Amino acid sequence: MNSNILSKQPLKGTFLVMSTLFLLNACVSVKEFKGEKIVLPKEYVNTQRDSTNQATIQWQTFFEDTNLTDIIETALAQNQELNIMLQKISISQNEVQARKGEYLPFIGITGVSEVEKVGEFTRNGAVEKALKIIEDEAFPEPLKNVSLGLSATWELDIWKKLRNSKKASVYEYLATVEGKNFMVTQLVSEIAITYYELLSLDNQLIILDQNLNIQENALQMIRLQKQAARVTELAVKRFEAEVFGNRSKRFLLTQQIIETENALNFLVGRTPQTLNRLKSGFLELEVANMSAGVPSDLLLNRPDIKKASLEIEMRKLDLKIARAQFYPSIGLKAGLGFEAFKSSYLFNSPASVFKGAALDLVGPLINRNAIKAQFKTANSKQIQAMFDYQKVVLSAFIEVANQLSKMDNLRESYALKEAQVDALTNSIGISLKLFQSARAEYTEVLLVQREALESKMELVETKKEQLVSRVKMYQALGGGWKY
Numbered sequence: 001m002n003s004n005i006l007s008k009q010p011l012k013g014t015f016l017v018m019s020t021l022f023l024l025n026a027c028v029s030v031k032e033f034k035g036e037k038i039v040l041p042k043e044y045v046n047t048q049r050d051s052t053n054q055a056t057i058q059w060q061t062f063f064e065d066t067n068l069t070d071i072i073e074t075a076l077a078q079n080q081e082l083n084i085m086l087q088k089i090s091i092s093q094n095e096v097q098a099r100k101g102e103y104l105p106f107i108g109i110t111g112v113s114e115v116e117k118v119g120e121f122t123r124n125g126a127v128e129k130a131l132k133i134i135e136d137e138a139f140p141e142p143l144k145n146v147s148l149g150l151s152a153t154w155e156l157d158i159w160k161k162l163r164n165s166k167k168a169s170v171y172e173y174l175a176t177v178e179g180k181n182f183m184v185t186q187l188v189s190e191i192a193i194t195y196y197e198l199l200s201l202d203n204q205l206i207i208l209d210q211n212l213n214i215q216e217n218a219l220q221m222i223r224l225q226k227q228a229a230r231v232t233e234l235a236v237k238r239f240e241a242e243v244f245g246n247r248s249k250r251f252l253l254t255q256q257i258i259e260t261e262n263a264l265n266f267l268v269g270r271t272p273q274t275l276n277r278l279k280s281g282f283l284e285l286e287v288a289n290m291s292a293g294v295p296s297d298l299l300l301n302r303p304d305i306k307k308a309s310l311e312i313e314m315r316k317l318d319l320k321i322a323r324a325q326f327y328p329s330i331g332l333k334a335g336l337g338f339e340a341f342k343s344s345y346l347f348n349s350p351a352s353v354f355k356g357a358a359l360d361l362v363g364p365l366i367n368r369n370a371i372k373a374q375f376k377t378a379n380s381k382q383i384q385a386m387f388d389y390q391k392v393v394l395s396a397f398i399e400v401a402n403q404l405s406k407m408d409n410l411r412e413s414y415a416l417k418e419a420q421v422d423a424l425t426n427s428i429g430i431s432l433k434l435f436q437s438a439r440a441e442y443t444e445v446l447l448v449q450r451e452a453l454e455s456k457m458e459l460v461e462t463k464k465e466q467l468v469s470r471v472k473m474y475q476a477l478g479g480g481w482k483y
């Protein structure tokens with residue numbers, strides 16, 4: 001029988017026995033996902049089915065105010081949080097490249113220059129002494145060694161541990177990209193909301209100044225009435241108190257405007273400065289209807305849902321990688337080069353040529369608790385990712401449903417508030433005329449002016465809520481990250 005065949009049989013048998021032991025030890029139970037599947041309805045409640053979806057509109061088109069779009073564009077270039085996220089994407093991209101290289105052979109150049117003085121009673125020392133006695137020739141002392149060559153190592157990825165690791169890093173990279181997209185939607189939404197908050201404060205200040213002008217005129221009239229002995233000093237003081245109170249509110253509103261403007265500057269990523277904005281015509285801003293499409297569109301448009309879906313795939317691969325830790329790793333090692341005890345002999349071929357190859361088979365056999373713990377952790381993280389995906393999908397659907405309802409209710413509320421403001425504004429002039437003709441008390445004039453001011457402020461607030469609700473609806477549908 002061929003001696004080569006005989007020599008290969010024990011190695012092959014040993015490999016099969018060891019592989020069988022490792023495979024048997026790899027039998028670890030997997031926890032199954034027991035959560036109920038989230039099934040989105042075909043359409044939103046109390047809405048007409050519309051196949052169009054405004055989430056697909058770019059933010060430059062969605063927002064018609066050029067002042068707002070200029071702020072958003074600057075923020076997307078300068079916002080620190082967004083730039084931090086972009087660096088995370090770069091890190092994830094580098095991780096993909098690193099994982100890709102792990103399952104390819106590693107080839108390197110090795111060079112060694114060393115000196116050794118061995119003891120006489122060591123193995124090498126005894127060999128040197130024996131050769132000296134036999135051949136009567138002394139070894140160089142100390143003994144030098146110089147080598148130069150190539151070395152190669154390659155882990156055979158038969159269990160796909162390295163390839164799955166590379167795929168997992170790809171999913172992680174894609175999830176990071178979707179995370180960035182989700183951050184963009186949040187940033188665009190936050191800027192727009194803060195911008196509309198600033199516009200509403202500007203208009204509240206205008207309304208307060210208009211009301212102060214009316215109250216100061218009324219105060220002058222009351223003072224004249226007092227000189228004519230038609231009212232008492234009490235009426236004058238009550239009107240003065242109302243004017244002082246609204247003057248005080250003016251300073252508080254001014255401070256709110258400064259803080260809101262600076263909050264916008266922070267989102268843009270720059271120091272405090274005056275922002276260009278539309279200060280008049282706020283109440284005339286049109287709040288257009290939104291087309292929400294169908295609930296299943298959320299799975300395609302919402303970056304956070306796509307991120308959660310990618311993380312599930314990544315966790316599935318992590319579980320496979322953890323299972324592969326139970327199996328033996330098989331590696332090849334090889335070396336080729338020149339080696340000599342004297343540099344002048346280094347390139348004497350074939351006397352100075354060295355070459356070698358080895359096959360490594362390494363795997364856990366007895367103490368596997370750490371690997372078991374890693375496997376169970378990977379299993380739990382996979383189930384966690386599935387629950388997280390369900391939570392994100394459910395939250396997205398509820399956000400859209402809430403904003404649809406809110407936009408309808410705010411539209412009705414604004415129409416009634418507008419009618420209230422018209423009625424109270426007209427009643428201011430009527431109350432002054434009645435007071436001048438002694439047919440109304442000064443307290444009625446004060447009350448009407450106060451109610452008119454409050455109703456105008458509430459109207460501005462309702463308009464702001466309408467605009468904010470439209471922005472939040474755009475964000476909830478998954479819009480704002482395409483640009």
